[in-house]
Every structure is written in C-alpha cells, then in structure tokens.
Amino acid sequence: MQPKWHIFGGFVFAVLLVEFFSFSLIAGLVVFLSSIFIDLDHATRYTIKTGNWNPRRFWKLSVENWVAYRKLSLKEKKKRGYPFFFLHGIEALLILFFVGLKYPFVHWIFIGFLFHMILDYVQIFDESYPFMLKFSEWWILWRNFGKESLC
Numbered sequence: 001m002q003p004k005w006h007i008f009g010g011f012v013f014a015v016l017l018v019e020f021f022s023f024s025l026i027a028g029l030v031v032f033l034s035s036i037f038i039d040l041d042h043a044t045r046y047t048i049k050t051g052n053w054n055p056r057r058f059w060k061l062s063v064e065n066w067v068a069y070r071k072l073s074l075k076e077k078k079k080r081g082y083p084f085f086f087l088h089g090i091e092a093l094l095i096l097f098f099v100g101l102k103y104p105f106v107h108w109i110f111i112g113f114l115f116h117m118i119l120d121y122v123q124i125f126d127e128s129y130p131f132m133l134k135f136s137e138w139w140i141l142w143r144n145f146g147k148e149s150l151c
Contacts (some may be wrong), residue, residue: 001119001120001122001123003036003039005119006035006036006039006116006119007036009115009119010031010032010035010036010112010115010116011032013031013032013035013115014028014029014031014032014035014112017031017111023108027105027108030105030108030109030112031109031111031112031115032112033112034108034109034111034112034113034116035112035113035116036116038087038088038112038113038116038117039087039116040087041085041086041087041088042058042062043055043058045083045084045085046058046061046062070127074128079147080147081140081143081144081147082133082140082143082144083140084137084140084141085137086137087113088117088120088134088137089134089135089136089137089138089140090136091136091137091138092113092137093110093113093114093117096109096110096113097110117134120134121134
C-alpha cells in the first residue's frame with residue numbers, strides 16, 4: 001500500500017481513538033506514528049541489500065520493484081521469493097503484545113502496527129496475494145529458501 005494511504009488511514013484511526021475511545025493525545029500520536037514507522041523495515045532491508053542509505057534511491061527502487069512485480073504472471077510470482085520485512089508479521093505483533101503486558105504504553109505501538117497490517121491485508125486480498133505474505137515472516141523465510149527475490 002502506498003505510504004500516503006498509511007499516513008491518511010493512520011491519522012484518521014488515531015483521531016477516532018482519541019475522540020471516541022478516550023485515548024490521550026500522546027497515545028493517539030504514538031498509534032499514528034507507529035502505523036507509519038512500521039515501514040522502516042522496508043528501508044532497513046534496502047540498506048542491508050544495497051549498502052546504500054540514499055532515501056531517493058530507496059524510493060526509486062521500491063517503486064520500480066513494485067511495478068515490475070505487479071507485471072509478473074501468477075506463475076512467475078510463485079517462482080520468486082517474497083520480500084522479508086521483519087516488522088510485518090504475527091511474530092512482531094506477538095512480541096509487542098507481550099512486552100505491552102509489562103509496559104502498557106507498548107500496546108499503543110501494537111495498535112498502530114496492527115492497524116497498518118489491516119490496511120496491508122486490504123491490499124493483499126484486493127490483489128490476490130497469499131494471506132501468509134504478511135502473516136508470518138518465518139513462513140516467508142521458509143518459502144523463500146532457494147528462490148530468487150525480485151527486490
């Protein structure tokens with residue numbers, strides 16, 4: 001999903017939490033920011049793979065890869081590995097949830113991450129990608145074993 005939709009959706013969601021569910025402004029801000037900054041794992045992956053920290057190059061390559069991937073046939077997509085984004089799975093959500101039991105403010109981050117993932121699932125279902133693509137990063141690692149990744 002494009003960042004502008006995560007920003008817009010995260011903002012509206014945070015405002016709704018503050019207005020209708022008695023979240024504090026700080027809690028709403030943390031939910032909003034975490035619903036966006038979960039995507040830092042995309043930049044981390046890019047930097048590890050390329051050794052480059054240039055945000056313009058990161059954005060350009062991300063767009064090019066997304067366009068190229070969408071042009072592949074379903075058969076070609078199945079031959080390739082899926083990108084591994086360490087914050088985009090149930091594993092990261094579970095860690096945040098359980099840490100939040102000890103440190104309750106971490107639940108605000110959990111809520112932001114969860115909202116982001118819900119928006120990603122809308123796109124996954126709309127574009128007929130496999131459910132597991134954003135469900136489990138362990139599954140991604142297992143599935144990708146020995147496969148070439150596009151991005």
